[in-house]
Amino acid sequence: MDNPLLGQEQLPQFTQIRPEHVEPAVRAMLSANRARIDELARLPEPTFAQVVEPLEELHHRTARTWSPVSHLNAVVNSEGLRASYNACLPLLSAYHTDLAQSEPLYSAYRTIAEREGAGLAPVQRRLLDHAVRDFRLAGVGLPAERKQRFKTAMLELAQLQARFEENVLDATNNWSWHVDDLAELRGLNEMLIEQAERRARERNRSGWVLSLDQPTYVAVVTDAESETLRRAFYEAWSTRASDQGPSAGRWDNTQVMEEILKRRHAAAQLLDFPNYAQYALATRMAHTTDEVLAFLRELAAAARGAAQAEFAELETFAGRKLQAWDVGFYAERLQRERFSVSQEQLRPYFPLPRVLNGLFQVAERLFGVRIQENGAAPVWHPDVRFFDIIAADGAALGSFYLDAYARPNKRSGAWMDECVGRKRLASSAALPVAYLVCNFLPPGGARPALLTHDDVVTLFHEFGHGLHHLLTRVDYPSIAGINGVAWDAVELPSQFLENYAWNPQVLQQISGHFASGAPLPAEAQSRLIATRSFHAGLSTVRQLEFALFDFRIHAEYSEARGGRVPEVLREVRAEVAVIPVPPWNRFPHSFGHIFAGGYAAGYYSYKWAEVLAADAFAAFEENGVFDRGTAQRFVDAILSRGGSRDALEAFVEFRGRRPDVRALLKQHGIDGAAGQAA
Numbered sequence: 033m034d035n036p037l038l039g040q041e042q043l044p045q046f047t048q049i050r051p052e053h054v055e056p057a058v059r060a061m062l063s064a065n066r067a068r069i070d071e072l073a074r075l076p077e078p079t080f081a082q083v084v085e086p087l088e089e090l091h092h093r094t095a096r097t098w099s100p101v102s103h104l105n106a107v108v109n110s111e112g113l114r115a116s117y118n119a120c121l122p123l124l125s126a127y128h129t130d131l132a133q134s135e136p137l138y139s140a141y142r143t144i145a146e147r148e149g150a151g152l153a154p155v156q157r158r159l160l161d162h163a164v165r166d167f168r169l170a171g172v173g174l175p176a177e178r179k180q181r182f183k184t185a186m187l188e189l190a191q192l193q194a195r196f197e198e199n200v201l202d203a204t205n206n207w208s209w210h211v212d213d214l215a216e217l218r219g220l221n222e223m224l225i226e227q228a229e230r231r232a233r234e235r236n237r238s239g240w241v242l243s244l245d246q247p248t249y250v251a252v253v254t255d256a257e258s259e260t261l262r263r264a265f266y267e268a269w270s271t272r273a274s275d276q277g278p279s280a281g282r283w284d285n286t287q288v289m290e291e292i293l294k295r296r297h298a299a300a301q302l303l304d305f306p307n308y309a310q311y312a313l314a315t316r317m318a319h320t321t322d323e324v325l326a327f328l329r330e331l332a333a334a335a336r337g338a339a340q341a342e343f344a345e346l347e348t349f350a351g352r353k354l355q356a357w358d359v360g361f362y363a364e365r366l367q368r369e370r371f372s373v374s375q376e377q378l379r380p381y382f383p384l385p386r387v388l389n390g391l392f393q394v395a396e397r398l399f400g401v402r403i404q405e406n407g408a409a410p411v412w413h414p415d416v417r418f419f420d421i422i423a424a425d426g427a428a429l430g431s432f433y434l435d436a437y438a439r440p441n442k443r444s445g446a447w448m449d450e451c452v453g454r455k456r457l458a459s460s461a462a463l464p465v466a467y468l469v470c471n472f473l474p475p476g477g478a479r480p481a482l483l484t485h486d487d488v489v490t491l492f493h494e495f496g497h498g499l500h501h502l503l504t505r506v507d508y509p510s511i512a513g514i515n516g517v518a519w520d521a522v523e524l525p526s527q528f529l530e531n532y533a534w535n536p537q538v539l540q541q542i543s544g545h546f547a548s549g550a551p552l553p554a555e556a557q558s559r560l561i562a563t564r565s566f567h568a569g570l571s572t573v574r575q576l577e578f579a580l581f582d583f584r585i586h587a588e589y590s591e592a593r594g595g596r597v598p599e600v601l602r603e604v605r606a607e608v609a610v611i612p613v614p615p616w617n618r619f620p621h622s623f624g625h626i627f628a629g630g631y632a633a634g635y636y637s638y639k640w641a642e643v644l645a646a647d648a649f650a651a652f653e654e655n656g657v658f659d660r661g662t663a664q665r666f667v668d669a670i671l672s673r674g675g676s677r678d679a680l681e682a683f684v685e686f687r688g689r690r691p692d693v694r695a696l697l698k699q700h701g702i703d704g705a706a707g708q709a710a
């Protein structure tokens with residue numbers, strides 16, 4: 033049988049990929065790769081052209097085969113796919129670990145660096161430096177027994193992390209809320225109520241059934257007048273995969289988290305790092321744990337006073353003490369009263385087609401590119417769209433998929449991922465292709481999908497990641513696009529682009545009432561813009577709570593005491609949090625970013641990169657937000673460079689100085705004296 037995952041077509045053949053293709057394809061690919069790597073590792077006179085280039089090609093092919101699988105597992109999850117996916121995880125992990133731990137390749141890279149280094153282009157030297165560094169971090173040079181322990185820890189980690197995510201997905205999918213009395217849904221938008229009615233019908237039940245997907249959860253805690261409903265959703269959401277709440281103990285991640293932390297710590301110690309956080313920093317823009325903690329605490333000190341004042345004001349507004357499940361609801365009302373604008377009221381003004389159009393115009397104006405839809409690509413779901421991005425001179429730069437809507441068996445949240453990486457090697461070339469995935473409420477009947485402004489910001493954010501991947505000019509896959517970029521700088525392009533979703537000119541371009549075509553009224557627009565700094569203190573301390581929790585559990589793990597997950601969380605909350613949290617809240621149990629994803633000891637990077645993004649955007653504000661020259665310098669210094677240069681150097685080249693935290697505080701409206709509500 034022809035295996036669609038092994039084809040070398042420009043794009044994955046999504047309509048043909050079946051779960052039974054996955055394991056044979058991965059096994060075939062890995063064994064061919066291993067044979068080739070053996071050959072390369074035995075070359076007596078290794079050179080950049082004969083060793084590094086072919087390895088870059090293998091890197092590209094591996095990603096090219098696996099990317100569609102892990103993508104489908106996330107967006108059209110099924111039992112069959114999940115089983116195939118899981119069966120491959122240990123194979124891939126073992127392969128990557130073997131590759132990363134190859135003594136002969138390590139010595140080949142060092143030989144090449146020594147012999148050819150001086151004659152190589154800077155980007156090639158950088159590639160070698162990265163590779164040598166990563167070999168060290170992967171345990172090359174360790175005695176055999178330690179090396180084996182490291183390998184085992186990594187393999188187990190991959191399985192534990194997948195398990196963590198499955199538990200969250202199962203706990204989420206398994207819970208729903210049934211009501212027979214429409215009055216209990218008062219405050220919720222019509223689309224959600226329609227959807228709930230349809231869901232009840234599908235299950236042969238009367239009334240309405242609400243599920244625990246992210247948009248529903250957010251809508252309920254923000255809009256539902258019924259405190260019972262809000263509390264039920266808050267409880268179900270914040271106890272997912274834990275020992276508390278409606279499915280207590282059924283998909284409990286308590287032990288999984290402990291095992292993950294234990295393996296990470298052990299792996300770091302095998303490499304002579306004191307803890308996992310310090311190990312993680314070896315590849316970051318920040319270098320020491322103290323530097324990160326000091327950065328987070330500096331922001332906390334600047335934001336906490338504002339957060340306390342905001343919360344006190346909110347309780348005064350509500351006329352009572354507030355619980356965690358009340359905060360979103362009253363904040364929305366206060367915001368509406370103060371700015372008379374709500375996320376839901378603005379929805380009709382942000383039909384997705386119009387928003388997309390406006391977003392593309394921003395990219396076109398800033399970067400001189402053109403974006404056009406291409407109906408020819410095979411897709412995994414009829415709602416998915418595909419676009420080409422074209423340079424001013426007509427040259428193709430790359431393409432991207434957009435999978436915009438929430439649906440069952442699709443992972444919640446929004447993200448950009450690499451489908452195909454850019455390469456221009458002696459053997460062959462490829463243009464970059466990205467996945468942009470969101471979870472917006474789908475269209476209904478003749479009505480297009482309508483976004484909240486939060487959704488709009490999310491879309492701009494992911495598109496910013498997309499541009500980083502698509503506008504790269506680096507030829508080597510391992511350091512092209514978002515590859516090889518320091519983790520704490522990876523959110524710079526995404527958060528930078530968010531600024532445009534708040535720009536008055538852009539807001540006019542991306543909005544228009546879906547039925548009447550009326551523009552977003554000027555007054556609503558200026559009120560919307562004013563909301564940007566609304567509760568900036570509260571949202572900053574919330575992010576800092578996640579970031580400090582993540583960083584501390586990885587920095588402070590000890591074999592004797594274990595992870596101390598609940599204790600550290602309590603301490604962090606005492607230090608920075610402002611909103612009271614019920615004792616049964618088990619937020620860490622579904623904190624996939626750090627337990628299942630790549631943000632372990634890296635959640636701080638959101639704030640870190642926000643500082644970079646705010647400061648970079650300030651350069652545009654100084655020169656004009658659509659200034660082509662500034663945009664070109666941004667592309668040249670940062671957006672196109674991938675991991676081919678140091679993140680701090682790149683920033684300094686663009687800005688003419690090091691990043692300054694004050695740009696972010698100013699953007700948040702909390703740059704004045706602490707204690708002042710924005």
Ligand SMILES: [Zn+2]
Binds near residue numbers: 493497523526
């Ligand atoms: Zn992001």
